[in-house]
Amino acid sequence: MTDVVLDGVHKVYTGGVTAVRNIRLRINDGELFVLLGPSGCGKSTILRMIAGLEEITEGDLWMNGGRANDLPPRDRNVAMVFQEGALYPHRTVKGNMMFPLEVSGDDRAEANARVMELARALGINTMVDRLPRTLSGGQRQRAAIGRALIREPSLFLLDEPLSSLDAGLRTELRVEISALVRSTGTTTVYVTHDQVEAMTMADRMAVLRDGVLEDVGTPEQIYEDPATVFVAAFLSSPPINLLQGTLWTVEDEGLLIDFGPQRMMVPWDDPRASSLISHQGQHVTVGIRPDTLTPIAPGTPAQPGTVLSGQVRALEFHGHEWLAYAEAGITTVDPTEVGRSAAPATYEPERPGLRDRLKDLLGRPSQDEPPPEEHVPGHHRRADLIFRIAPGSRPNRGDHVALAVDLDRVLFFGADGRRVTPVHRHQTAPPRMHRPGHASQETRAHDTGAFGTPGPTGGYGTTGGFGGAGGH
Numbered sequence: 327m328t329d330v331v332l333d334g335v336h337k338v339y340t341g342g343v344t345a346v347r348n349i350r351l352r353i354n355d356g357e358l359f360v361l362l363g364p365s366g367c368g369k370s371t372i373l374r375m376i377a378g379l380e381e382i383t384e385g386d387l388w389m390n391g392g393r394a395n396d397l398p399p400r401d402r403n404v405a406m407v408f409q410e411g412a413l414y415p416h417r418t419v420k421g422n423m424m425f426p427l428e429v430s431g432d433d434r435a436e437a438n439a440r441v442m443e444l445a446r447a448l449g450i451n452t453m454v455d456r457l458p459r460t461l462s463g464g465q466r467q468r469a470a471i472g473r474a475l476i477r478e479p480s481l482f483l484l485d486e487p488l489s490s491l492d493a494g495l496r497t498e499l500r501v502e503i504s505a506l507v508r509s510t511g512t513t514t515v516y517v518t519h520d521q522v523e524a525m526t527m528a529d530r531m532a533v534l535r536d537g538v539l540e541d542v543g544t545p546e547q548i549y550e551d552p553a554t555v556f557v558a559a560f561l562s563s564p565p566i567n568l569l570q571g572t573l574w575t576v577e578d579e580g581l582l583i584d585f586g587p588q589r590m591m592v593p594w595d596d597p598r599a600s601s602l603i604s605h606q607g608q609h610v611t612v613g614i615r616p617d618t619l620t621p622i623a624p625g626t627p628a629q630p631g632t633v634l635s636g637q638v639r640a641l642e643f644h645g646h647e648w649l650a651y652a653e654a655g656i657t658t659v660d661p662t663e664v665g666r667s668a669a670p671a672t673y674e675p676e677r678p679g680l681r682d683r684l685k686d687l688l689g690r691p692s693q694d695e696p697p698p699e700e701h702v703p704g705h706h707r708r709a710d711l712i713f714r715i716a717p718g719s720r721p722n723r724g725d726h727v728a729l730a731v732d733l734d735r736v737l738f739f740g741a742d743g744r745r746v747t748p749v750h751r752h753q754t755a756p757p758r759m760h761r762p763g764h765a766s767q768e769t770r771a772h773d774t775g776a777f778g779t780p781g782p783t784g785g786y787g788t789t790g791g792f793g794g795a796g797g798h
């Protein structure tokens with residue numbers, strides 16, 4: 327068993343491609359840790375550096391408290407499974423699974439018993455005498471996982487092992503892989519670009535973009551309390567509404583978010599008001615998940631500044647729910663563009679007399695234009711407000727709808743794409759099975775911080791909490 331720390335790890339490939347930028351991350355002993363991100367974000371590179379298959383350009387890799395940058399792969403006790411798990415074509419499933427034990431000279435009868443036990447756990451015990459070419463893709467992956475796990479590695483690395491399988495098999499296997507590695511207590515690092523796979527499997531996960539660590543935490547933490555616009559959008563299906571507004575303070579009332587034709591109000595007693603106030607006069611991105619908007623009948627009393635409206639343009643049936651798309655005339659933010667460069671939030675809008683501007687905002691007609699967009703980093707467009715329809719109250723296309731916003735669940739991001747309010751990363755992974763003698767959850771309860779959230783030092787002679795991205 328092992329824990330892994332990446333301390334300021336940086337990777338530049340020959341030819342100059344920077345694949346990984348200053349990653350600081352702790353993967354705890356016995357944890358199922360997922361690396362999630364879009365294609366090309368550096369997930370596989372990180373995995374390969376942990377395996378010793380790729381050189382680390384800068385920074386340190388620690389395994390079980392020892393610096394491992396120069397440790398040969400064979401001395402790391404790591405097993406790895408790829409998208410197409412490699413099997414020897416002329417060996418049966420059993421032959422493939424036996425191979426690592428034969429190499430290490432294990433007792434044959436004992437090895438045979440272990441292979442059969444693992445094959446049963448993987449659901450391939452009835453096909454151990456078959457050759458790989460006679461197996462389905464899912465069965466081949468099970469065999470590859472069996473071959474990797476048979477010699478009880480300290481660290482199990484999986485690189486998109488399910489991505490070539492169909493949706494049904496993926497669901498089935500992700501449950502089985504999670505159960506298997508949890509029952510063995512093997513520290514596991516799992517790479518995927520599939521948010522559902524990440525959310526359903528991970529004890530904790532890291533979200534990457536362009537080689538930069540955007541966020542680290544449990545799936546619940548990252549979903550409910552994302553550190554950046556990119557993370558909020560990457561972990562959202564149906565997509566989160568990301569509305570671009572400008573923030574103004576209104577004495578006696580609160581913080582007004584001006585979306586141009588519509589606005590929202592965050593009252594002064596809202597716990598986020600004290601963080602938001604520093605964005606006075608600046609662009610903010612307001613993240614509203616579709617289930618945070620509730621259609622209400624016209625005229626229903628609501629707290630001022632908590633209702634948005636639009637005209638229904640499309641309806642979509644998703645089996646378990648209906649979604650509606652309403653044209654609201656609000657500029658939305660493209661999360662793939664925001665916060666991409668290291669550009670700080672430098673936008674300073676022109677300030678006509680503030681008092682005049684507020685008077686204007688609070689009483690003006692809805693067709694007014696928002697502040698000029700060319701000042702804002704990122705890409706912006708007008709898009710629909712997406713909301714979930716309550717059962718039995720389906721609007722028709724063309725209807726005007728009023729949508730009550732659950733203000734407590736709204737997320738606020740600055741122009742640089744980072745959350746305006748601090749993100750919380752105090753808890754570690756949920757309790758899980760461990761073999762006797764392994765570190766308990768409590769002893770592993772030193773969690774990472776992301777973007778300046780509190781995180782104690784992880785030891786190994788480094789400063790600051792692991793898990794936050796540096797220099798982003």
Ligand SMILES: Nc1ncnc2c1ncn2[C@@H]1O[C@H](COP(=O)(O)OP(=O)(O)OP(=O)(O)O)[C@@H](O)[C@H]1O
Nearest residue numbers: 339341343345364365366367368369370371372519
């Ligand atoms: N051997 C290599 N030489 C040069 N550049 C490379 C090499 N391997 C990867 N890269 C580049 O490094 C970046 C990160 O690649 P990596 O494979 O780690 O990403 P990934 O997130 O795993 O992507 P995917 O999900 O598509 O596998 C990409 O820009 C890629 O083109």
